[in-house]
Amino acid sequence: MIETAAAHEAPPAPMRLWELENPSDRYTFEAPDEEVAALAILPIGHGLYGAHTVDAGPELRVPIIAFSIRTDADFTAWWRNRFGRAVDESRQERLADVAQALDSFLCGDVGDRRAFAAVAGDGWREKREDWHDAKRTSLADIGARAWGLAAKFREELSR
Secondary structure, three states, X not given: OOOOHXXXXXXXXXXXXXXXXXXXXXXXXXXXXXXXXXXXXXXXXOOOOEEEEOOOOOOOEEOOHHHHOOOHHHHHHHHHHHHOOOHHHHHHHHHHHHHHHHHOOEEOOHHHHHHHHHHHOOOHHHHHHHHHHHHOOOOOOHHHHHHHHHHHHHHHHHO
16 A cells, blocks of 8 residues: 555644634634634734634633733744744644634624524525625624635735
């Protein structure tokens, strides 16, 4: 039997359901772990948003960085301590996962997400903007920012 490199790759981590912590509309998104969740929410909220898992597994949490970390050096040390590498290394290695997480942002709580999934079926992307426009009450358009960043990161990956 010939072994390939793919045979040695770890299976993809299961997606976890997260709720964004922010002062605006409620949002949920999917990410496999804290590192990807942190990489997804940092560019959206500039450290002012946190997140926590809301599914059946053990709770994971990404803290609101701006309230607990004051300097770039403190952030760099926190990231390395938490994830075992520099943030740039994390971003480079996990950018595809981050784009997928950002694409999964949906306005509403867990119940809203389930209701949308039941209605949308396979047409998630086609129907999410109408859902988003109907649910969003804030001028802070977190969903549109997340989807825009997902597109930007995918473009970056294709180069």
